[in-house]
Amino acid sequence: MKALHNLLKGMSLTTALFVFQSCYGMPQGLRNDLFEANLKLEDSRGNALDGVRVSVRNDWTSDWVEQARSDGSGNAGILIPYNPQNAFVDIRLEAEGFATKDTTITDMSGGDIKIVLKDAR
Amino acid sequence: MGKALFRIFRDYETRIHELNYLFWECTTRCNLHCRHCGSDCTVNSREKDMPLDDFLRAVDTIPAGHRPEGFSVVLTGGEPLLRPDITEIGKALMKRNMPWGMVSNGYFYDRAAQDRLLLAGMSALTISLDGLEESHNWMRGSGNSFQRAVSAVRTAASCNRLNFDVVTCVNRRNYHELEGIRVLLESLGVKQWRLFTIIPIGRAANDPMMKLEPSELKGLMDFIEGCRGSGRPMAVTFSCEGYLGRYDNTVRRNRFFCRAGINIASVLIDGRICACPNVDRDTFSEGSVYTDNFYEVWNSGFSRFRDRSWARKGICAGCREFRNCLGGGMHNWHAASEGPLTCHYRDIS
Helix, strand or coil: CHHHHHHHHHHHCHHHHHHHHCCCCCCCCCCCEEEEEEEEEEECCCCECCCCEEEEECCCCCCEEEEEECCCCCEEEEEEEECHHHCCEEEEEECCCECCEEEEECCCCCCEEEEEECECC | CCHHHHHHHHHHHHHHCCCCEEEEECCCECCCCCCCCCCCCECCCCCCCCCHHHHHHHHCCCCHHHCCCCCEEEEECCCHHHCCCHHHHHHHHHHCCCCEEEEECCCCCCHHHHHHHHHCCEEEEEEECCCCHHHHHHHHCCCCHHHHHHHHHHHHHCCCCCEEEEEEEECCCCHHHHHHHHHHHHHCCCCEEEEEECCCCHHHHHCCCCCCCHHHHHHHHHHHHHHHCCCCCCEEEECCCCCCHHHCCCCCCCCCCCCECCCEEEECCCCEEECCCCCCHHHHCCCECCCCCHHHHHHHCCHHHHCHHHHCCHHHCCCCCHHHHCCCCHHHCCCCCCCCCCCHHHHHC
Protein backbone atom coordinates (compact mmCIF):
# COMPACT_ATOMS: atom_id res chain seq x y z
CA MET A 1 0.00 0.00 0.00
CA LYS A 2 2.85 2.35 0.87
CA ALA A 3 4.37 1.75 -2.58
CA LEU A 4 1.06 2.64 -4.22
CA HIS A 5 0.86 5.72 -2.05
CA ASN A 6 4.32 6.88 -3.15
CA LEU A 7 3.54 6.13 -6.75
CA LEU A 8 0.36 8.19 -6.57
CA LYS A 9 2.15 11.00 -4.81
CA GLY A 10 4.73 11.03 -7.54
CA MET A 11 2.10 10.99 -10.24
CA SER A 12 0.08 13.81 -8.74
CA LEU A 13 3.00 15.75 -7.26
CA THR A 14 0.60 16.28 -4.42
CA THR A 15 3.07 16.47 -1.58
CA ALA A 16 4.89 19.35 -3.19
CA LEU A 17 1.91 21.14 -4.54
CA PHE A 18 -1.19 20.67 -2.47
CA VAL A 19 -0.63 23.82 -0.50
CA PHE A 20 -0.99 25.90 -3.63
CA GLN A 21 -4.60 24.92 -3.53
CA SER A 22 -5.11 25.89 0.06
CA CYS A 23 -7.80 28.54 -0.16
CA TYR A 24 -6.58 30.31 2.94
CA GLY A 25 -2.86 29.73 2.99
CA MET A 26 0.41 30.33 1.22
CA PRO A 27 2.69 28.22 -0.95
CA GLN A 28 4.82 25.69 0.82
CA GLY A 29 7.78 27.08 2.73
CA LEU A 30 11.30 26.38 1.52
CA ARG A 31 13.72 24.78 3.91
CA ASN A 32 16.68 27.04 4.56
CA ASP A 33 20.16 26.09 5.67
CA LEU A 34 20.99 27.83 8.89
CA PHE A 35 24.08 29.42 10.28
CA GLU A 36 24.32 29.94 14.02
CA ALA A 37 27.30 31.42 15.81
CA ASN A 38 28.19 33.42 18.88
CA LEU A 39 30.45 36.44 18.39
CA LYS A 40 32.77 37.49 21.24
CA LEU A 41 33.47 41.19 20.78
CA GLU A 42 36.46 42.82 22.42
CA ASP A 43 38.50 45.98 22.19
CA SER A 44 42.25 45.84 21.49
CA ARG A 45 42.96 45.52 25.22
CA GLY A 46 40.80 42.40 25.55
CA ASN A 47 37.83 44.09 27.24
CA ALA A 48 34.36 42.85 26.39
CA LEU A 49 32.35 45.34 24.36
CA ASP A 50 28.75 46.02 25.26
CA GLY A 51 26.16 47.30 22.75
CA VAL A 52 28.03 46.60 19.52
CA ARG A 53 25.59 46.55 16.64
CA VAL A 54 25.96 43.41 14.50
CA SER A 55 24.53 43.57 11.00
CA VAL A 56 24.46 40.78 8.44
CA ARG A 57 24.66 41.33 4.73
CA ASN A 58 21.58 40.02 3.04
CA ASP A 59 23.23 37.81 0.42
CA TRP A 60 20.49 38.28 -2.15
CA THR A 61 19.97 42.05 -1.83
CA SER A 62 23.39 43.07 -0.46
CA ASP A 63 21.77 45.32 2.16
CA TRP A 64 22.99 45.33 5.75
CA VAL A 65 20.36 44.22 8.25
CA GLU A 66 20.83 44.52 12.00
CA GLN A 67 20.74 41.11 13.67
CA ALA A 68 21.98 41.55 17.22
CA ARG A 69 23.60 43.78 19.87
CA SER A 70 26.31 42.49 22.12
CA ASP A 71 25.61 42.07 25.84
CA GLY A 72 27.77 43.11 28.77
CA SER A 73 30.04 40.10 28.26
CA GLY A 74 30.59 41.01 24.61
CA ASN A 75 28.42 38.15 23.34
CA ALA A 76 26.20 38.55 20.29
CA GLY A 77 24.39 35.58 18.78
CA ILE A 78 23.44 35.41 15.12
CA LEU A 79 21.13 32.89 13.51
CA ILE A 80 20.44 33.33 9.84
CA PRO A 81 19.44 31.37 6.78
CA TYR A 82 22.26 31.29 4.27
CA ASN A 83 22.97 29.97 0.85
CA PRO A 84 25.17 26.86 0.99
CA GLN A 85 26.37 27.60 -2.55
CA ASN A 86 27.98 30.79 -1.17
CA ALA A 87 28.89 29.45 2.23
CA PHE A 88 30.13 32.58 3.97
CA VAL A 89 28.48 35.34 5.96
CA ASP A 90 29.41 39.00 5.72
CA ILE A 91 28.91 40.94 8.93
CA ARG A 92 29.37 44.58 9.94
CA LEU A 93 30.21 45.66 13.49
CA GLU A 94 29.46 49.19 14.68
CA ALA A 95 29.98 50.79 18.09
CA GLU A 96 30.51 54.32 19.28
CA GLY A 97 34.19 55.13 19.68
CA PHE A 98 35.31 52.27 17.45
CA ALA A 99 36.04 51.95 13.77
CA THR A 100 33.29 50.20 11.85
CA LYS A 101 34.50 46.75 10.90
CA ASP A 102 33.32 44.63 7.97
CA THR A 103 34.38 41.03 8.03
CA THR A 104 33.48 37.70 6.51
CA ILE A 105 32.86 34.60 8.55
CA THR A 106 34.11 31.55 6.72
CA ASP A 107 34.05 29.08 9.60
CA MET A 108 30.59 27.58 9.35
CA SER A 109 31.07 25.08 12.13
CA GLY A 110 29.34 27.46 14.58
CA GLY A 111 30.53 28.18 18.10
CA ASP A 112 32.33 31.24 19.43
CA ILE A 113 34.09 33.62 17.04
CA LYS A 114 36.32 36.27 18.59
CA ILE A 115 36.43 39.66 16.86
CA VAL A 116 38.46 42.66 17.98
CA LEU A 117 37.34 46.23 17.24
CA LYS A 118 39.93 48.97 16.90
CA ASP A 119 39.54 52.41 18.43
CA ALA A 120 38.23 55.09 16.09
CA ARG A 121 40.96 57.43 14.86
CA MET B 1 -4.77 10.53 -12.68
CA GLY B 2 -8.17 8.86 -12.89
CA LYS B 3 -10.87 9.59 -10.37
CA ALA B 4 -10.85 6.07 -8.96
CA LEU B 5 -7.10 6.05 -8.47
CA PHE B 6 -7.24 9.48 -6.88
CA ARG B 7 -9.87 8.30 -4.40
CA ILE B 8 -7.54 5.48 -3.32
CA PHE B 9 -4.76 8.01 -2.86
CA ARG B 10 -7.06 10.38 -0.94
CA ASP B 11 -8.25 7.62 1.37
CA TYR B 12 -4.69 6.55 2.10
CA GLU B 13 -3.61 10.13 2.78
CA THR B 14 -6.56 10.46 5.13
CA ARG B 15 -5.63 7.33 7.01
CA ILE B 16 -2.02 8.37 7.62
CA HIS B 17 -2.94 12.09 8.11
CA GLU B 18 0.56 13.61 8.21
CA LEU B 19 0.59 17.12 9.60
CA ASN B 20 2.10 19.16 6.76
CA TYR B 21 0.75 22.60 7.25
CA LEU B 22 0.10 24.47 10.48
CA PHE B 23 -1.66 27.81 10.60
CA TRP B 24 -1.13 30.16 13.49
CA GLU B 25 -3.75 32.88 13.78
CA CYS B 26 -1.23 35.08 15.54
CA THR B 27 -3.38 38.22 15.64
CA THR B 28 -6.88 39.26 14.71
CA ARG B 29 -5.89 42.90 14.49
CA CYS B 30 -5.96 44.30 10.99
CA ASN B 31 -5.23 47.70 9.50
CA LEU B 32 -7.82 47.23 6.75
CA HIS B 33 -11.55 46.56 6.80
CA CYS B 34 -12.19 44.14 3.97
CA ARG B 35 -15.70 43.48 2.76
CA HIS B 36 -15.07 39.75 2.45
CA CYS B 37 -13.24 39.15 5.71
CA GLY B 38 -14.19 35.73 7.03
CA SER B 39 -12.80 36.56 10.45
CA ASP B 40 -14.49 39.94 10.94
CA CYS B 41 -11.08 41.36 11.84
CA THR B 42 -10.86 44.92 13.10
CA VAL B 43 -8.17 47.46 13.94
CA ASN B 44 -8.76 46.91 17.65
CA SER B 45 -9.56 43.26 18.06
CA ARG B 46 -11.35 41.95 21.11
CA GLU B 47 -8.79 39.17 21.25
CA LYS B 48 -5.27 39.89 22.41
CA ASP B 49 -2.45 38.53 20.26
CA MET B 50 -1.44 35.08 21.40
CA PRO B 51 2.00 35.19 23.07
CA LEU B 52 4.73 33.51 21.05
CA ASP B 53 5.66 31.20 23.92
CA ASP B 54 2.14 29.79 24.04
CA PHE B 55 2.34 28.86 20.38
CA LEU B 56 5.82 27.40 20.75
CA ARG B 57 4.67 25.17 23.59
CA ALA B 58 2.08 23.76 21.17
CA VAL B 59 4.48 23.18 18.26
CA ASP B 60 7.05 21.67 20.59
CA THR B 61 4.66 18.79 21.21
CA ILE B 62 5.31 17.69 17.61
CA PRO B 63 8.25 15.26 17.72
CA ALA B 64 10.95 16.34 15.26
CA GLY B 65 10.86 12.96 13.56
CA HIS B 66 7.13 13.30 12.96
CA ARG B 67 7.39 16.40 10.81
CA PRO B 68 7.23 15.34 7.18
CA GLU B 69 9.35 16.91 4.49
CA GLY B 70 7.69 20.16 3.54
CA PHE B 71 6.09 20.89 6.90
CA SER B 72 5.37 24.63 7.06
CA VAL B 73 4.00 27.11 9.56
CA VAL B 74 1.72 29.80 8.17
CA LEU B 75 1.27 33.05 10.07
CA THR B 76 -2.16 34.44 9.41
CA GLY B 77 -4.55 36.86 11.00
CA GLY B 78 -5.60 39.59 10.93
CA GLU B 79 -2.49 41.11 9.46
CA PRO B 80 0.64 39.29 10.72
CA LEU B 81 2.85 42.31 10.05
CA LEU B 82 1.09 44.13 12.89
CA ARG B 83 2.87 41.81 15.32
CA PRO B 84 5.83 43.79 16.63
CA ASP B 85 7.65 40.55 17.42
CA ILE B 86 7.30 39.01 13.97
CA THR B 87 11.04 38.58 13.44
CA GLU B 88 11.36 36.93 16.86
CA ILE B 89 8.56 34.58 15.85
CA GLY B 90 10.38 33.74 12.64
CA LYS B 91 13.69 33.13 14.36
CA ALA B 92 12.07 30.86 16.94
CA LEU B 93 10.56 28.77 14.14
CA MET B 94 13.81 28.83 12.18
CA LYS B 95 15.63 27.56 15.26
CA ARG B 96 13.25 24.61 15.24
CA ASN B 97 14.01 24.03 11.57
CA MET B 98 10.42 24.83 10.66
CA PRO B 99 9.95 26.65 7.34
CA TRP B 100 7.46 29.46 7.75
CA GLY B 101 5.66 32.11 5.78
CA MET B 102 2.65 34.31 5.98
CA VAL B 103 -0.45 35.66 4.31
CA SER B 104 -0.45 39.46 4.19
CA ASN B 105 -2.42 42.33 2.71
CA GLY B 106 0.96 43.82 1.77
CA TYR B 107 0.25 47.25 3.24
CA PHE B 108 3.34 47.24 5.46
CA TYR B 109 5.49 45.02 3.25
CA ASP B 110 8.41 46.93 1.79
CA ARG B 111 12.03 46.17 1.02
CA ALA B 112 13.20 46.81 4.58
CA ALA B 113 10.50 44.55 6.02
CA GLN B 114 11.35 41.88 3.47
CA ASP B 115 15.03 41.98 4.41
CA ARG B 116 14.20 41.56 8.09
CA LEU B 117 11.76 38.75 7.41
CA LEU B 118 14.09 36.87 5.08
CA LEU B 119 16.82 36.96 7.67
CA ALA B 120 14.32 35.64 10.18
CA GLY B 121 13.81 32.66 7.89
CA MET B 122 10.62 33.55 6.01
CA SER B 123 10.51 31.42 2.88
CA ALA B 124 6.94 31.69 1.59
CA LEU B 125 4.53 34.55 1.18
CA THR B 126 1.07 35.25 -0.16
CA ILE B 127 -0.15 38.78 -0.84
CA SER B 128 -3.78 39.56 -1.59
CA LEU B 129 -4.69 41.66 -4.60
CA ASP B 130 -8.43 41.86 -5.16
CA GLY B 131 -8.77 43.78 -8.38
CA LEU B 132 -7.55 46.79 -10.25
CA GLU B 133 -7.20 50.01 -8.26
CA GLU B 134 -10.80 51.04 -7.68
CA SER B 135 -12.09 47.53 -7.04
CA HIS B 136 -9.25 46.58 -4.75
CA ASN B 137 -9.62 49.72 -2.65
CA TRP B 138 -13.39 49.23 -2.50
CA MET B 139 -12.92 45.65 -1.37
CA ARG B 140 -10.27 46.54 1.19
CA GLY B 141 -11.96 49.67 2.55
CA SER B 142 -8.86 51.80 2.08
CA GLY B 143 -8.01 54.48 -0.47
CA ASN B 144 -4.36 53.61 -0.95
CA SER B 145 -4.26 49.90 -0.28
CA PHE B 146 -3.94 49.07 -4.00
CA GLN B 147 -0.75 51.08 -4.45
CA ARG B 148 0.70 49.55 -1.30
CA ALA B 149 -0.26 46.03 -2.36
CA VAL B 150 1.19 46.49 -5.86
CA SER B 151 4.42 47.79 -4.39
CA ALA B 152 4.56 44.78 -2.05
CA VAL B 153 3.89 42.37 -4.91
CA ARG B 154 6.68 43.96 -6.98
CA THR B 155 9.11 43.65 -4.06
CA ALA B 156 8.24 40.05 -3.28
CA ALA B 157 8.20 38.95 -6.92
CA SER B 158 11.76 40.18 -7.36
CA CYS B 159 13.04 38.00 -4.52
CA ASN B 160 14.20 34.55 -5.55
CA ARG B 161 14.37 33.29 -1.98
CA LEU B 162 10.60 33.27 -1.54
CA ASN B 163 7.97 30.85 -2.69
CA PHE B 164 5.55 33.65 -3.47
CA ASP B 165 2.08 33.89 -4.90
CA VAL B 166 -0.74 36.39 -5.24
CA VAL B 167 -4.26 35.51 -4.26
CA THR B 168 -7.38 37.18 -5.58
CA CYS B 169 -10.87 36.89 -4.23
CA VAL B 170 -13.10 36.94 -7.29
CA ASN B 171 -16.41 38.71 -6.79
CA ARG B 172 -19.05 40.37 -8.93
CA ARG B 173 -17.18 43.66 -8.99
CA ASN B 174 -13.76 42.46 -10.12
CA TYR B 175 -14.99 39.57 -12.28
CA HIS B 176 -14.71 41.69 -15.43
CA GLU B 177 -11.17 42.76 -14.53
CA LEU B 178 -9.59 39.32 -14.50
CA GLU B 179 -7.67 39.79 -17.73
CA GLY B 180 -6.45 43.22 -16.57
CA ILE B 181 -5.27 41.77 -13.27
CA ARG B 182 -3.48 38.97 -15.12
CA VAL B 183 -1.64 41.48 -17.31
CA LEU B 184 -0.72 43.58 -14.26
CA LEU B 185 0.61 40.61 -12.29
CA GLU B 186 2.67 39.35 -15.19
CA SER B 187 4.15 42.82 -15.62
CA LEU B 188 5.14 42.74 -11.94
CA GLY B 189 6.97 39.45 -12.41
CA VAL B 190 4.53 37.26 -10.49
CA LYS B 191 4.94 33.54 -11.17
CA GLN B 192 1.91 32.16 -9.36
CA TRP B 193 -1.62 33.51 -9.14
CA ARG B 194 -4.35 31.79 -7.14
CA LEU B 195 -7.99 32.68 -7.45
CA PHE B 196 -10.79 31.86 -5.07
CA THR B 197 -14.41 32.75 -4.55
CA ILE B 198 -16.28 33.77 -1.48
CA ILE B 199 -17.96 31.46 0.96
CA PRO B 200 -20.77 33.41 2.64
CA ILE B 201 -19.31 33.62 6.12
CA GLY B 202 -18.13 36.49 8.31
CA ARG B 203 -18.56 39.94 6.81
CA ALA B 204 -19.23 38.51 3.35
CA ALA B 205 -22.33 36.61 4.40
CA ASN B 206 -24.75 39.43 3.67
CA ASP B 207 -23.00 41.19 0.80
CA PRO B 208 -24.67 40.45 -2.57
CA MET B 209 -21.62 41.70 -4.51
CA MET B 210 -19.42 38.99 -3.08
CA LYS B 211 -20.89 35.83 -4.54
CA LEU B 212 -20.60 35.15 -8.25
CA GLU B 213 -23.64 34.20 -10.28
CA PRO B 214 -23.45 30.64 -11.68
CA SER B 215 -22.72 31.97 -15.19
CA GLU B 216 -19.88 34.09 -13.78
CA LEU B 217 -18.47 31.13 -11.86
CA LYS B 218 -18.42 29.15 -15.09
CA GLY B 219 -16.80 32.14 -16.79
CA LEU B 220 -14.13 32.16 -14.10
CA MET B 221 -13.41 28.48 -14.73
CA ASP B 222 -13.13 29.13 -18.47
CA PHE B 223 -10.79 32.05 -17.78
CA ILE B 224 -8.49 29.93 -15.60
CA GLU B 225 -8.60 27.06 -18.04
CA GLY B 226 -7.62 29.44 -20.84
CA CYS B 227 -4.72 30.87 -18.83
CA ARG B 228 -3.44 27.40 -17.96
CA GLY B 229 -3.41 26.33 -21.56
CA SER B 230 -1.76 29.48 -22.86
CA GLY B 231 1.87 28.60 -22.14
CA ARG B 232 2.34 31.89 -20.28
CA PRO B 233 4.99 32.11 -17.53
CA MET B 234 2.53 32.74 -14.68
CA ALA B 235 0.80 29.67 -13.26
CA VAL B 236 -2.89 30.35 -12.64
CA THR B 237 -4.89 28.05 -10.37
CA PHE B 238 -8.21 27.86 -8.62
CA SER B 239 -8.12 27.25 -4.88
CA CYS B 240 -9.31 24.16 -3.05
CA GLU B 241 -12.85 25.29 -2.29
CA GLY B 242 -14.81 22.40 -3.68
CA TYR B 243 -15.41 19.84 -6.35
CA LEU B 244 -15.77 21.29 -9.84
CA GLY B 245 -17.07 18.50 -12.03
CA ARG B 246 -15.59 18.66 -15.51
CA TYR B 247 -13.25 21.50 -14.49
CA ASP B 248 -11.90 19.66 -11.47
CA ASN B 249 -8.75 18.49 -13.17
CA THR B 250 -8.19 21.44 -15.50
CA VAL B 251 -8.19 24.55 -13.28
CA ARG B 252 -5.93 23.04 -10.61
CA ARG B 253 -2.87 20.87 -10.54
CA ASN B 254 -4.75 18.19 -8.65
CA ARG B 255 -8.26 16.98 -8.22
CA PHE B 256 -10.28 18.38 -5.34
CA PHE B 257 -9.19 17.15 -1.93
CA CYS B 258 -9.99 19.13 1.21
CA ARG B 259 -7.01 18.45 3.44
CA ALA B 260 -8.35 20.34 6.46
CA GLY B 261 -7.81 18.09 9.48
CA ILE B 262 -5.99 15.57 7.27
CA ASN B 263 -2.78 17.51 6.61
CA ILE B 264 -3.77 20.97 7.87
CA ALA B 265 -4.23 22.18 11.43
CA SER B 266 -4.45 25.57 13.04
CA VAL B 267 -3.88 27.20 16.38
CA LEU B 268 -6.47 29.94 16.62
CA ILE B 269 -6.14 33.29 18.37
CA ASP B 270 -7.75 32.01 21.57
CA GLY B 271 -5.78 28.76 21.61
CA ARG B 272 -8.41 26.54 20.06
CA ILE B 273 -7.11 23.79 17.80
CA CYS B 274 -8.86 23.54 14.47
CA ALA B 275 -8.10 22.91 10.79
CA CYS B 276 -8.04 25.87 8.37
CA PRO B 277 -8.89 29.08 10.23
CA ASN B 278 -11.93 29.68 8.03
CA VAL B 279 -13.56 26.43 9.15
CA ASP B 280 -16.45 27.03 11.57
CA ARG B 281 -14.45 27.12 14.77
CA ASP B 282 -17.39 26.92 17.13
CA THR B 283 -18.48 23.65 15.60
CA PHE B 284 -15.28 21.95 14.50
CA SER B 285 -12.59 22.93 17.01
CA GLU B 286 -10.86 19.96 18.58
CA GLY B 287 -9.55 21.25 21.89
CA SER B 288 -7.21 24.00 23.02
CA VAL B 289 -3.47 24.37 23.30
CA TYR B 290 -4.10 25.72 26.80
CA THR B 291 -5.72 22.53 28.04
CA ASP B 292 -4.62 19.79 25.64
CA ASN B 293 -1.46 18.38 24.10
CA PHE B 294 -1.55 19.70 20.55
CA TYR B 295 0.01 16.70 18.87
CA GLU B 296 -2.12 14.20 20.77
CA VAL B 297 -5.18 16.11 19.59
CA TRP B 298 -3.86 15.99 16.04
CA ASN B 299 -3.36 12.23 16.20
CA SER B 300 -6.51 11.23 18.01
CA GLY B 301 -9.01 13.96 17.14
CA PHE B 302 -10.31 15.41 13.87
CA SER B 303 -12.54 12.39 13.20
CA ARG B 304 -15.18 14.58 11.53
CA PHE B 305 -12.55 15.74 9.05
CA ARG B 306 -11.27 12.25 8.34
CA ASP B 307 -14.60 10.52 7.98
CA ARG B 308 -16.94 12.69 5.96
CA SER B 309 -19.85 10.27 5.77
CA TRP B 310 -21.84 12.64 8.02
CA ALA B 311 -21.83 15.21 5.18
CA ARG B 312 -24.13 13.12 3.01
CA LYS B 313 -27.13 15.26 3.83
CA GLY B 314 -29.02 18.24 2.40
CA ILE B 315 -28.18 18.72 -1.27
CA CYS B 316 -25.31 16.25 -0.89
CA ALA B 317 -27.61 13.39 0.18
CA GLY B 318 -28.47 12.18 -3.29
CA CYS B 319 -25.55 13.63 -5.24
CA ARG B 320 -23.86 11.13 -7.53
CA GLU B 321 -20.54 12.97 -7.20
CA PHE B 322 -20.42 12.72 -3.40
CA ARG B 323 -17.65 10.12 -3.43
CA ASN B 324 -15.44 12.56 -5.36
CA CYS B 325 -16.51 15.63 -3.40
CA LEU B 326 -17.27 14.46 0.17
CA GLY B 327 -19.32 17.61 0.70
CA GLY B 328 -16.70 20.08 -0.56
CA GLY B 329 -14.37 22.17 1.61
CA MET B 330 -14.86 21.90 5.35
CA HIS B 331 -15.20 25.67 5.56
CA ASN B 332 -18.43 25.18 3.61
CA TRP B 333 -20.13 23.57 6.60
CA HIS B 334 -21.57 25.49 9.49
CA ALA B 335 -23.40 24.25 12.52
CA ALA B 336 -26.78 25.55 11.54
CA SER B 337 -26.63 24.43 7.92
CA GLU B 338 -28.29 21.28 6.71
CA GLY B 339 -25.90 21.13 3.79
CA PRO B 340 -22.90 23.00 2.40
CA LEU B 341 -23.20 26.78 2.20
CA THR B 342 -22.34 26.68 -1.50
CA CYS B 343 -21.89 24.03 -4.14
CA HIS B 344 -19.70 25.00 -7.08
CA TYR B 345 -20.45 21.72 -8.84
CA ARG B 346 -24.18 22.48 -8.83
CA ASP B 347 -23.64 26.11 -9.86
CA ILE B 348 -21.41 25.16 -12.76
CA SER B 349 -23.62 22.32 -13.89
